[in-house]
Amino acid sequence: MKHVSKLRFLPPLATALALLASLWAMPAQAIRIKEVAAVQGVRTNQLTGYGLVIGLDGTGDQSTQMPYTNQSLNNYLQQLGISLPPGQRLQPKNIAAVLVTAQLPAFAQPGQAIDVTVSSIGNAKSLRGGTLISAPLKGVDGQIYALAQGNLLVGGAGASAGGSSVTINHLSAGRIPGGGQVERSIATPLNIGETLDLGLTAADFQTARQVAQAINQAKGAGTARALDGRRVRVKAPVDADERIAFLADIEELSLQGSAPAAKVVVNARTGSVVINQAVSLGACAVAHGNLSVSISSTPQVSQPNPLSTGGQTVVTEQASIQISQDKGALIKIDASPQLTDVVKALNALGATPQDLVAILQAIKAAGALNAELEVI
Structure with a gap:
């Protein structure tokens, strides 16, 4: 039997980029302060713990290879x-x-329920149908802040027979909605001092100025001032009830969204490329050629000579690798000041997503890409 496998790239990004271009062409909508900023100090805290999941249908850890599972059960x-x-x-x-x-x-009180995520750390095949027994959840200070227990919800399925197996989604992790119970609260510094700071989700001087201006217009001049591109300091009432009402009011204040900085985000692992509306291209020329790798494997049977002693029949693989590269023509790209023009210019290259990553990096190095290139 002959096995042939080819390494090919994904189709062009014409549809995806055209969709993004149509979305970005829509007029900017007003946003609220609560969508771009949050009160500093009001935050969540990460909890973690160790536990055992029981009641699995023969898909648990192999105890001979995972001694800590047996030790935990004995304890x-x-x-x-x-x-x-x-x-x-x-x-x-x-x-x-x-x-x-x-x-x-933030503000969680004893007795409240929180969601927990359960992940296998051994060689269990599946956690589906299992039950987590009481597991303490600790913070970074080593103190217990919650207890977790309950039946797991695993968004997947699997089956195996005769050495073959089929798996849908991920079976070694699950979630327990409301499976954690808070045992200890963490003080949140909301009602301390005469001022509080609003932290922007993204550093931007224009947004910080707009937030301060909107608060001053609604609550009086001098109520807020921008400290930098990330923080806005606000004078708030000292009384707890009045401070909550004050924060509820300013969170609903509207801002006019400002144009973002030009940026191209590239995922080097998947080949995904996202371009925002501020990106523009300078005139340049690009030569691009496709590379195709073809690998074929043919089983070969080697038998010992007649009447030989100690010989064995051996099956070997004979592999053949072929590499072909298309000729790339030099293509001129005109200056593209608008996002739609950028999309048309890149689609004209006929490049796959993986190739487009390399092309964008080269255009940026040549100084023709007027945007920040971020690789994640």
Whole structure:
């Protein structure tokens, strides 16, 4: 039997870029302060813990390869007053060692429920149908802030038989909605001092000025002032009830969205390219050619000579690799001041997403791409 595999690139980005161009061509809409800024100090806190998932259908950790799973089970049974005879080792297949993570929201109080995420840290095949037993969740200070327990929701499915297996989505991680219960609250510095700072989600001097101007127009001159491109300091009432009402009012104030800085974001792993409306191109010329790699593999059977001793029949693979490259013509790209013109110019190259990444980097190096190129 002959196996042939070809390495080919994805089709051009014409449809995706054209869609983005049509969206960016829409007029800018007014945005609220709550969508571009948040009160500094009002934040979530990360919690993490270790636990066991039980009740799996034979898809748990292999205890001989994961000794900490057995150790954890033994420790848990001892807390329940159950001791195993000396030298006795458990080899269950229906438990798995997991790490439990959660976000403790700001202002969370004891007794409130939070969502938790459960992820396998062993070689369990699936956590589907499992139940997490009580697991303490700790903060970076080592203190317990929540307890997690409940039945897992795993958004996937899998089946195996005769050495073959099929898996849909991810089976080694799941989620428990409301599976964590807050045991300790964290003080939030909201009602301390006569002022508070609003932190912008993205550093921008124009946005910081607009936020300060909008607050001053609504609450009086001198109420707010921009400290830098990220922070706006606001004078707020000292009384807690009045401060909450004050923040509720300024969060709803409208701003006129400003044009963003020109930026091209490239994902080098997937070949995705996103271009915002401020990007423009200078006149340049680009030569581009496609590269195709073809790999073929043919099984070959090697048999020993007749009447030979100790010989064995061996199956080997004979591989053949061919590389072909299309001729690339030199294409002139005119200056493109608008996003639609940029999209048309790039689509005219007929480049695949992976090739487009390299072309954009070269155009940026040549000084013809008037934008910041960010590779993620």
